[in-house]
Amino acid sequence: MLDQLLGLIKENSQQAIVQNPAVPDSQNTEVMQTLLGSITGGFQQQAQAGNIQGLMGLLSGNSGSNASSLMNNPIVASIATNAISAIVQKFGLSNSAAGGIVSSVLPGVIGSLISKVGNPNDSSFDFNSVLGGLLGGNQTQSGSSGFDFNQIGSALADGKLDMNDLIRVGGSLMGGGAKGADQDKQQQGGVDLGGLLGGLFGGK
Template sequence: MLEQLMGLIQDHSQDAIVNNPAIPNQHNNDAMQTILSSVTGGLQSQAQSGNISGLMGLLSGSSGTGSGLMNNPIVGGIAQNAIQSMMEKFGLSNNAASNVIAQVLPGVLTSVISKTSNPNDSSMDFGSIMGSLLGGQQARQTQQQGGFDFNQIGYAMADGKLDMNDVMRIGGSLLGGGGAGNSGGGLGGLLGGLFGK
């Protein structure tokens, strides 16, 4: 995931970083790495704190795309962290750092959303992102114990809502493998995470 994310940041940084006289050319890559760290750190803290529903809402596009993304609280936290880091590392003013982040972050996240919510694009998907955020081993154990696939949840929420049909479809796959006794906790934990409980 990190390589793809860095590629997207490079794609969206030409004007904001590479052509920006406030950031000397020798610091271009460091500036992009700073944004990468802020994005991955922000998403990872949300995943590890259990805000699966918030992440799924963001990554499925139900929170909006483009500049509207900046109103999402997860994105707002990532942006604040990135702005602070840019100010500290490169001596930018708050205004200059904010402009860089406002030019790069919405485009990067819109591209991520486009890839993750498209079942025909396998370059990035919910499963690989959640696996990276939760740590591969933990995500594999969760998937083995509960039998669910994060991609199912993401695609179910791609229309901006999680309705009863989506829950039944996801629940059916959860209970289908290994018996209800083994999977009930996984289903309860998953639904609790989705609905913020």
């Protein structure tokens, strides 16, 4: 997933980074790698905190796919803040210069990711690979963890979540009813079904 995501960053960085006089040519790749780390780190933090619902909403395009809508999404806004801070600290750019880079590149990258995840004819990204990578990298098949990430993709196929979707995804999240040590292990992995349901129905 990282190589594909870095490819999206490169596609959206020509003007903001490569042609930016504030960024020396020798640092172009490093700035892109810093953006990559901020994006994956931000997604990972959300996944491990149990905010699967928020990630599902973002990657399904429920927050919109234009730049202003994406930058107003709390997950994307958090990634942007961290990315700006990282670029300022690592490369000595001003906040405004770093902010310009992030605001130019990040919406395009996230928008492309949303488009690819939602396109059944594009196999470069899907919910299985994206969320599987975020939650440990080795949990990409249902047999390895009891969590079939493709359940999330199918749950969002009609563009909305209903109770049947929640039951199907929830059963997958909990390993089909796993109990005891196995259930504890899954909860320690950051998948909080209670938090998912609470988020969907306005809980705190």
